[in-house]
Amino acid sequence: MIHKYTVASLVVLALLLTGAIYSATAIDPLAKITPQSPAVAQASTTDNTDNGHQTKVDIDPQAKSTNSNNPVKNVYLTFDDGPNSHYTGLILDILKKYGIRASFVVVGNAIEKNPEVLKRIVHEGHCLINHTYSHDYKKIYSSPWVFLNDLQLCNQSIASVTGSTVTIFRAPGGPSNLNNSYFDLLSKHGYKSIGWNVTSADTDPKGVSPEAIYNNVINGVLEIEKMHRAPIILMHDGTEINLGQATLDPAVRNYISNRESDVAALPGIIEFLQGRGYTFAIVDAQTPPAW
Numbered sequence: 001m002i003h004k005y006t007v008a009s010l011v012v013l014a015l016l017l018t019g020a021i022y023s024a025t026a027i028d029p030l031a032k033i034t035p036q037s038p039a040v041a042q043a044s045t046t047d048n049t050d051n052g053h054q055t056k057v058d059i060d061p062q063a064k065s066t067n068s069n070n071p072v073k074n075v076y077l078t079f080d081d082g083p084n085s086h087y088t089g090l091i092l093d094i095l096k097k098y099g100i101r102a103s104f105v106v107v108g109n110a111i112e113k114n115p116e117v118l119k120r121i122v123h124e125g126h127c128l129i130n131h132t133y134s135h136d137y138k139k140i141y142s143s144p145w146v147f148l149n150d151l152q153l154c155n156q157s158i159a160s161v162t163g164s165t166v167t168i169f170r171a172p173g174g175p176s177n178l179n180n181s182y183f184d185l186l187s188k189h190g191y192k193s194i195g196w197n198v199t200s201a202d203t204d205p206k207g208v209s210p211e212a213i214y215n216n217v218i219n220g221v222l223e224i225e226k227m228h229r230a231p232i233i234l235m236h237d238g239t240e241i242n243l244g245q246a247t248l249d250p251a252v253r254n255y256i257s258n259r260e261s262d263v264a265a266l267p268g269i270i271e272f273l274q275g276r277g278y279t280f281a282i283v284d285a286q287t288p289p290a291w
């Protein structure tokens, strides 16, 4: 009996300590994110450096849009680099609360660390996209065959947990890293590339606030609407960082706090998209290319 209570106390203590560690970098997730006024949004520039597109917003964010090439107004939320033992679950909780689906762009070596998280993603109706096994730029961009092999390894990890493979992939860093020899080989093997056209810029090593993530996404969506395309939004749930490090350098700290910002910004982003009449779709073979 005493032993049982001791174990229970240790579990409680461990949970408290975990909370303390995360709260060190946490931004209050309950804090209300106030959208920028249209005037401010018009003046701001979204730095979409991830996809090489600088966008300037010059339309009324409150106005409902019609979209001829995206008549059902699909929007795709995508989360890269997981599954992650902490942040993926927080994001799944938010998606469940709103009753919406998203696409998780998963890395093979993260699946091996967090197979239960991958199971939960699939069980809750979200889709998986192959993001290579290693996510190691030096390796995967050394040749098309190495890249293909890394995709196959990731598919082995996915299949070991879910029983099936996926044919849609996202190149780490984006499709612009691939030339025609990559695309030729990958399409021969049945793979289809998916990029993004709206970035949250949540990998900024200088750190990014929930408000900045919210505004980056909203401004990007408004820009994509003008092009009559379906927004494919890039965010991150994963971290490739070893949290066991004794001391974290500032860039690493910022990377972690950026994930906290993602979690804090997500409800506001979802509510904005719902307010504009979007349907939350998951990426499949019919999903139009980002560009």
Ligand SMILES: [Zn+2]
Binding pocket: 080, 081, 131, 135, 172, 173
């Ligand atoms: Zn990635």
